[in-house]
Amino acid sequence: MTESSSDKLIEVLRKAVSRTSMLAEGNDPELDSVVRQIRQAMTKGANAQEIQDVLNNAEPLLIKSDEAQTNRAKQVRSTLQELIDLLERQTSKRVPQSEKKQLEAQIRSNWQISSQWPHLLKGFLTLAENTLNQSEGEAEQAKSSFFKRIFNRNRDAELKTNDQEIMIQISHTLAGLMNNLSLPSLYDEDIVDLKRALLGNNNLQQLPGLLDEVINLIMIAIGKTQESLTNYLTQLNKQLASINESITTSYHSQKSLSESREGFNTKLQMQVEDTTQAINGINDLDSLKTLINDRLSTISSTMTEYKTQMQEQEKHSTQSITSLKNKVTRMEKDSVSLRSMLKERLAQAMTDSLTDLPNRTAYQDTILPLCKIMQKTKKPICLAVCDIDFFKKVNDTWGHLAGDKVLRLVPKQIRSALLKEDLMFRYGGEEFVIAFPNTTFAQAIERAEAIRLAVAKTPFNMQGEPVSISVSIGIAELKPQEDPESLFSRADKQLYLAKEGGRNKVMGDK
Numbered sequence: 001m002t003e004s005s006s007d008k009l010i011e012v013l014r015k016a017v018s019r020t021s022m023l024a025e026g027n028d029p030e031l032d033s034v035v036r037q038i039r040q041a042m043t044k045g046a047n048a049q050e051i052q053d054v055l056n057n058a059e060p061l062l063i064k065s066d067e068a069q070t071n072r073a074k075q076v077r078s079t080l081q082e083l084i085d086l087l088e089r090q091t092s093k094r095v096p097q098s099e100k101k102q103l104e105a106q107i108r109s110n111w112q113i114s115s116q117w118p119h120l121l122k123g124f125l126t127l128a129e130n131t132l133n134q135s136e137g138e139a140e141q142a143k144s145s146f147f148k149r150i151f152n153r154n155r156d157a158e159l160k161t162n163d164q165e166i167m168i169q170i171s172h173t174l175a176g177l178m179n180n181l182s183l184p185s186l187y188d189e190d191i192v193d194l195k196r197a198l199l200g201n202n203n204l205q206q207l208p209g210l211l212d213e214v215i216n217l218i219m220i221a222i223g224k225t226q227e228s229l230t231n232y233l234t235q236l237n238k239q240l241a242s243i244n245e246s247i248t249t250s251y252h253s254q255k256s257l258s259e260s261r262e263g264f265n266t267k268l269q270m271q272v273e274d275t276t277q278a279i280n281g282i283n284d285l286d287s288l289k290t291l292i293n294d295r296l297s298t299i300s301s302t303m304t305e306y307k308t309q310m311q312e313q314e315k316h317s318t319q320s321i322t323s324l325k326n327k328v329t330r331m332e333k334d335s336v337s338l339r340s341m342l343k344e345r346l347a348q349a350m351t352d353s354l355t356d357l358p359n360r361t362a363y364q365d366t367i368l369p370l371c372k373i374m375q376k377t378k379k380p381i382c383l384a385v386c387d388i389d390f391f392k393k394v395n396d397t398w399g400h401l402a403g404d405k406v407l408r409l410v411p412k413q414i415r416s417a418l419l420k421e422d423l424m425f426r427y428g429g430e431e432f433v434i435a436f437p438n439t440t441f442a443q444a445i446e447r448a449e450a451i452r453l454a455v456a457k458t459p460f461n462m463q464g465e466p467v468s469i470s471v472s473i474g475i476a477e478l479k480p481q482e483d484p485e486s487l488f489s490r491a492d493k494q495l496y497l498a499k500e501g502g503r504n505k506v507m508g509d510k
């Protein structure tokens, strides 16, 4: 590789690191200052040690920023849950249960995906609309609903105090959510204005408009992340193109080395042939001596010229190979850390953060291949769908934190009744799915009974008081041609029967 192409490569790598650093910007002022230092070091061409030092400074801050992103997602999840609970607790009207469960399921599956936040908020808006729009009786039916009045901007209508209170609480909860957005400082004023408008919002007709503003700002926060990611991928692509270019250069330099070796051989051969012919035409010794001296000095200068040329080219070749090796080593290191980061991210995406159990996505990835293997090898497999009984009551009586504690403890009790090869997933909410490979229907029923007993006999401590918790379980065994969806649905049906039959029960379908 030539000197200039190596310089070009370093330039590209510098730019890549400098652009990548932009990914981290806008999250935290302390991190922003380190990120700026990285870019300055890159632009002024600082040496490896100086660059290493600034990168080392940035690392803990980057990790902190990543954790902040996860916390933001958690806060969005709990805000949404709070909004739903608020609606359920405060209104005299009945929240439509199937819609509520559907929204809760969407929250459980998507709270970590920031691009879904606006949809989840819109989902809540629809739920609130549908709840508050329900009529309360004949007289009520004649009136247009609270939400309709707001949305139709009907100023004459009178608002109900209860509904008004709920809307004020919703405004406050949304204002809390605004603290949670990671937006460039350019939007600071917008956030302050919007928060002020939400907190001082007495004019309820403005709420739908304000909610739109909240959603817009969330969209901007998400857009920024995606734009940064696109920049990063473009740079990565350029980095790979540059490696490719340096391999091509190295190939050309090897080629010119062997071409000049061939040129030297031809030239030398011609000089030897020339000398042989000249010798044939000479009769006296002195002329012969002079001729040979002349020819020898020509050959010797050809050799010296060749040697210098070779040394020069070998130097270039060595430099090119060393630089290429360094680049490949660096790329390998980068790719190892990238791979381990991706692995970690993948594990995070497959793990439920509350219980540390594999989540519903992990279940969906695992169950199909598992069922196929069992069917192919003609071995039995059973599925259990297990749901905590009256869990809503735990939340309502002892609060969400106590509910979370129960959600962490119940799987531990379940685990105590399982074998090593049994697989447990948090399917969602208070529902767990267990796959029993190599297990017959009768054995699975026994194991489920053991799970039920293990949970029922454990007193759960709630603010110093022992509280009994139980689970209901539905079991089904996989049939020869059956798919996992049908297996799940049969087990789920059994769970429903267990609940209908009084709860704290195991029901099965062979």
Ligand SMILES: Nc1nc2c(ncn2[C@@H]2O[C@H](COP(=O)(O)OP(=O)(O)OP(=O)(O)O)[C@@H](O)[C@H]2O)c(=O)[nH]1
Pocket (backbone or CB within 6 Å): 104, 354, 387, 388, 389, 390, 391, 392, 393, 395, 399, 400, 401, 402, 403, 404, 407, 428, 429, 430, 499, 503
């Ligand atoms: N604390 C907490 N509650 C959750 C979580 N996920 C779901 N929930 C709550 O779980 C409750 C589920 O209640 P329901 O589906 O009505 O069922 P249940 O009260 O368990 O009654 P049955 O299943 O009929 O015995 C809802 O109140 C949800 O808010 C969570 O991660 N933490």
